[in-house]
Amino acid sequence: MEFVTVNGKRPGPIGQGTWYLGEDPASFGQERKALQEGIEQGMTLIDTAEMYGDGAAEELVGSVIQHYDRESLYLVSKVYPFNAGRKNIFNSCRNSLRRMRTDYLDLYLLHWRGGVPFAETVECMQELQRQGLIRAWGVSNLDTEDMQELLAVPGGGACAADQVLYHLGSRGVEYDLLPFLQQREIPMMAYCPLAQAGRLRRGLFANDTVQDISFAHGATPAQVLLAFLLTKPGVLPIPRTGRALHTVENADAAALRLTAEELAALDASFPPPTRKLPLDIQ
Numbered sequence: 001m002e003f004v005t006v007n008g009k010r011p012g013p014i015g016q017g018t019w020y021l022g023e024d025p026a027s028f029g030q031e032r033k034a035l036q037e038g039i040e041q042g043m044t045l046i047d048t049a050e051m052y053g054d055g056a057a058e059e060l061v062g063s064v065i066q067h068y069d070r071e072s073l074y075l076v077s078k079v080y081p082f083n084a085g086r087k088n089i090f091n092s093c094r095n096s097l098r099r100m101r102t103d104y105l106d107l108y109l110l111h112w113r114g115g116v117p118f119a120e121t122v123e124c125m126q127e128l129q130r131q132g133l134i135r136a137w138g139v140s141n142l143d144t145e146d147m148q149e150l151l152a153v154p155g156g157g158a159c160a161a162d163q164v165l166y167h168l169g170s171r172g173v174e175y176d177l178l179p180f181l182q183q184r185e186i187p188m189m190a191y192c193p194l195a196q197a198g199r200l201r202r203g204l205f206a207n208d209t210v211q212d213i214s215f216a217h218g219a220t221p222a223q224v225l226l227a228f229l230l231t232k233p234g235v236l237p238i239p240r241t242g243r244a245l246h247t248v249e250n251a252d253a254a255a256l257r258l259t260a261e262e263l264a265a266l267d268a269s270f271p272p273p274t275r276k277l278p279l280d281i282q
């Protein structure tokens, strides 16, 4: 399965997150370099949102992408649920485009489910596509039942991605959401793929199995976490870093191949779900 847009563009296997980036003028230059390095390394998908730093992350992205051929990039942004209806979505999208200094998004996501009916959001997304402001649309933080509901509304089947929290220490999506999306060839974008450097799951980076596998490959725990997600068809992790050294490390994770024994050891330490769990959110 490929993460494809209508014009057939394919981002690399790992994208770049931007939450908390662009907010501090003191680290703006360093963060810009980190994102640039990512693009150079083939991480051409950049994920942002109108929510992040009230548009500051989108502005950072805008300052980075000026140096690149727009068609070589895959830009994703998200609309707040309360802006995802006829009244506000067109302004929201135009404001995101203005901050990002571009004239279209490759993918526009509903950030999470709110009060606007899916049918209305889908109609608006279709209108944005007709206007050429977005190439494709998708959702975020939708679990299986919400996805079923979305796919049942007129035009809902065009949903191009579901972006959800997924990392080695939080595998609930493997129970039914991931198979559901895989069957329908809807890519899953994995957010917090590094569990926010282990903050969301204490001990993740220091776990013996993760450490042993890292050591065996001359890799880092962060790379093992990303390589684990890349073994799942249709999953595209979007780690965020403000440091170019980490960007290179994250990009290099795409070349790390975990063996069946290593995957079994990770399953033993971080068992896959055996029952439905509520969608983890951050």
Ligand code: NAP
Pocket (backbone or CB within 6 Å): 016, 017, 018, 019, 020, 047, 048, 111, 140, 141, 163, 164, 190, 191, 192, 193, 194, 195, 196, 197, 220, 222, 223, 238, 239, 240, 241, 242, 243, 246, 247, 249, 250, 282
């Ligand atoms: P994350 O990517 O799991 O972790 C980010 C943290 O990991 C940062 O503290 C970063 O610090 C560190 N890090 C990055 N690369 C590293 C490496 N190679 N070694 C060690 N530490 C490393 O968390 P996230 O930012 O919350 O999630 C990723 C992206 O997903 C977000 O930026 C955002 O675009 C998206 N997201 C979406 C939603 C949603 O509701 N749709 C929610 C959360 C996140 P340094 O800067 O020091 O490297």
